[in-house]
Amino acid sequence: MKKSFFEMIFVLLISISFPFSCFSQGSVNERIVHFAEGFLGTDYDPDPLGAYVRKKVIVYDEKVDCVYLVFRSVELALANSESNSIEIALDKRFKTRGIMSNGLVLNYDDRYEYMEDVIPTGKLGKDITHSLSERIAHTSSPRVSDFDFIPKEEINKVAKKLKDGDIVYFVKGVKDRKENEIVGHLGIVKIERGEVFLIHASGIKVNDYTRVKSTGRVVKVPLCKYVLKSRFLGIKVTRM
Structure with missing residues (x-):
């Protein structure tokens, strides 16, 4: 069920403040899952550019897309305060480093636009x-000469080896690519009672984004079923 605006704000406030004071000894992967779950029910960001990029801010939790959800969850998991999470974001989201002035990001043109470019850097964990x-x-692709991944037919075998907080990248087929992007989606793994779930921002980008409130929301779904029903060719995985 979709959360009300006030429920969403309450959950995010708890998610952001509580672990900093009480879960400091928890593993990074557990914290990644905790923060990702705090976004469940949050509206999907339909802006093709990304609302946080268009507004030139680091933190924009009102609406999220798959890239923002993963980066933000990792940043919060690694941080010891909200301000520290912003400093971490300035490192992780950019090819060099983000520059801020008066609360606004000055160089979002230096951000990682393609997730296949982030994976080799290790900023979102080791490629496993x-x-x-x-x-x-x-x-x-014209940009990447070789990109290896696990075929979707292997997902049931692979799923049992995944752990909380693993980041899963979904590989697009050539015909489905719009801008030569290889990674078309990503999300975070959560293990519950032995079953592997995917926490991800599910929705679509639309050009008339100003006229629509949202085209989806952050959800938690069985990973294997999601992969096998999708058009994706397979997955790549990193682990913090």
């Missing part, structure tokens, strides 16, 4: 794809 499966497929 090869340790999860012996069967590896390959794809490429």
Whole structure:
């Protein structure tokens, strides 16, 4: 069920403040899941550019897309305060480093626009794809000569090796790509009673984003079912 605005704000305030004071000894991966779950029910951001980019801010929790959800959850998990999470974001979201003045980001043109560019940097964890499966497929784009991933047919075998907080990147087929992007979506793993779930911002980007409130929301769904029903070719995984 979708949360009301006030319920969403309450959950986010608790999610942001409580772990800083009480979960400081918890693992980073547990914290990633905790913060990601704090966004469940949050409206999807339909702005193709990303509302946080268009508004030139680091924190914009009112509406989120898949990229913002993952970055923000990781940043909060690594931080010891809200201000510290912003400093971490200035490092992780940018190829060099984000620059802020009077609360606004001056160089979002230096951000990572393609998630396949982030993976090799280790900013969102170590690439563990090869340790999860012996069967590896390959794809490429005009920008990336070789990108390896696990075929979707292997997801049931791989799922049992995933852990809380793992970040899953979904690989697009060539015909589905709009701007030569390889990674078309991403989300965070949560294990519940032995079943593997995906926490992700589910929705679509639309050009007339100012006329629509949202096109989806952050949800938690069974990972294997999601992958097998999707058009994605397979997955790549990183772990903090």
